[in-house]
Amino acid sequence: MPDEPLRPADEAAAGAPGTGENVCPRCNGAGHIDGGPCPECEGTGKITEGIGGA
Structure with a gap:
């Protein structure tokens, strides 16, 4: 979600x-x-990252 x-x-x-x-x-x-909750994903288990490559 964008928000x-x-x-x-x-x-x-x-x-x-x-x-x-x-x-x-x-x-x-x-x-x-x-x-405890992961400090990188704040407990979600997911991250948003760039796809593709350049």
Whole structure:
């Protein structure tokens, strides 16, 4: 959703052109690390990143 705030690992806002959703590389999509929420994805297990390449 475009109105969601950016999480620390997000490269762009959700829905931005040239981006897509991926699993968080830090927690491998689990959403938590050591019994607490992952600081990179804030517990969602997902991040928004650029797709394609240049």
